[in-house]
Amino acid sequence: MYRVDSSKAEEFIHHGEITASLAYAAENAGNRPLLESILRKAEEGRGLTHREALLLLDTRDEELTERMFALARRIKEHIYGNRIVMFAPLYLSNYCVNGCVYCPYHLKNKHIPRRKLTQEEIRREVTALQDMGHKRLALEAGEDPRNNPLEYILESIDTIYSIRHRNGAIRRVNVNIAATTVENYRRLRDAGIGTYILFQETYDKAAYEALHPTGPKSDYAYHTEAMDRAMQGGIDDVGIGVLFGLTDCRYDFTGLLMHAEHLEAVYGVGPHTISVPRICPADDIDTAAFPNAVSDELFRRIVAVLRIAVPYTGMIVSTRESQRSREQVLELGISQISGGSRTGVGGYAAGEEEASHASAQFDVSDTRTLDQIVGWLVGLGYIPSFCTACYREGRTGDRFMQLAKQGKIADCCSPNALMTLKEYLTDYASEATRRAGEELIARELLRLPNERVREITARRLKAIAEGERDFRF
Known part of the structure; x- marks a missing residue:
């Protein structure tokens, strides 16, 4: 049974509801009166259901598509203006016990050099990031209870917040680590993290289990219910996302919106951010093995409809995307981007040449420096923002959402x-x-x-x- 307010993953991400939604969208793809009514509803700025959003994603009517893109631009401008928040990922460790077939950190990969930063190495990384101008980081680490226990993550957060270099300071640390317990989420909250981020990768349970054959991450329900535990642990800003291209993107698009609806229904607060990465090349990973690649045109549609369907959420695109691709989706809904990113452990202090040979999680398409990206954004008329005020002023969770939903x-x-x-x-x-x-x-x-x-x-x-x-x- 599909229940948006259920505590069970297979009930709030219900396979039958998703397949029925896919069939409904296919049957009504040419139903212009219905599509018109959905667009009129969307213009009110209060969002759409997963079925309504899927119908918009599937339409091939050029006029309706242009109206949809124009609406996404207006909603983005109304809520987020022309600001683009800047951040950088910081990879602490690539030790991992999971067997995820799309990620080079998987346990059986013997090509990748394994590395875990010491606290002194973290200081050097953070100093290098501060010298670039960053104020907001997203911590990344593989899942390995022995090498990357929560105590290591907490110590690293303390180290990061303690560093003051010239005028530099990291003012917000978001955390992207494996699903954990309510008690551990409380400890992350008490450490002063900003947003807890965890990508579902795919909401298709059968595909999920095939893509995660071994390791703790293979437990679909435990992983999918992680945001509920994070909320119960007092973390009221959570970030969700899928890795588009692993499976049918329409299925994952629907599941992503159902997850947002679930969080809203149970906690009164939807996701603070939604990330939209696409599968891309990496060490020991052949993207040809994933035939569900998302084209640039379809990617633009996904971003635009997500912005319309979940107008209050921040939307993130990383340096997986090229400069051209990022420019295309910025106006359609993206509100946060990374800049000057290194996806290898120790990549910032090592410098660009050495970092290019580091143990990266994925290949970076946009290799420009932070200064080049800031200059590019300014030239496009955007305000590159290094703001962390809401988190530090307590405008999180429902307090942030109330302001965002009202456009204030x-x-x-x-x-x-x-x-x-x-x-x-x-x-x-x-x-x-x-x-x-x-x-x-x-x-x-x-x-x-x-x-x-x-x-x-x-x-x-x-x-x-x-x-x-x-x-x-």
Whole structure:
């Protein structure tokens, strides 16, 4: 039985409901009146059900598709404006006991050099990241209770938060580690993490079990119910995602939205972020073995419909995607991107040449530096934001969602984005990026609708130029 509020994975991600939804969408792909009514509902900005979203994803009507893309742009602009939040992944260890067939960290891979960072090596990595200008990290580690116990993760978080280098500081640490217990999620919460991130990879249970033949991750229910345990452990910002291309993307698209609906129904808070990675080449991984590859055009549709269906959520695209691909989806709903990323353990302190031979989890398509990406975003009219204010001001969970759903989060985010960009331009940017960024700040400052906020922001921007740091609304 399908039950959105069930505590059991196979009931809130119900195979029968997904297959029925797929059949319903196929039967109604040409039902223009129905599609029109769904678009009218979507224009209200309150989201769509998984069936309604799937119908939009499947439509091939060019006019409706363009209207859908235009709506995704408007919703993104209304809730998130033209801000793009910047972050970087930090890989702590590639030791892993799982047998995931799509990941080079799998236990049987004897090509990849295994490595785990010491606390001193973490300090060097974080110092290098601070020298780039990053303020927000996503911690990554393979699942290995002996090499990567939770105690190691917690110690690493403490180390990261303790480092102050010149004007650098990591102000938010998000964590992407294996599913764990409610008690361990409480310990992560108490360590001051931002968002807990865990990708489902695929919601198709049969495919999931085939893709995860060995190791703790092979337990579909335990993995799928992880976000419930995280919420029960007091982590109210969680991030979900699938690895598009492992199986039928329409099945996983539907399951992803059902997961968001479940969290909303049970906890009153949907996912803080949704990530949309696609399968890509990596050591010991032949992407030809995965015939369900997602084309660029279909990828754009997925991003646009997710933005319409879950308007409040942050959407993340990584350096798996090329510059061209990222540019295409930025306007359709993406609100966070990584920059200057290294996907190997120890890749930042090692430098680009050495890092390219490091033990990477996946190949990076967008290899530009953070400064180049910031300059590129500014040139496109976006505000690269290094803001971490909501997490530090307690605007998480339902408090954040209430503001986001009402379109009011921009009242805080826009000035914070401008101030953190000013910090970046002052401390780290190249001359060309700095000039372009200053011009953008001057224009965007005038667009702040609240006169008092605009005046305070102007004063703080001046103070940042004079050496002060870390202002926030």
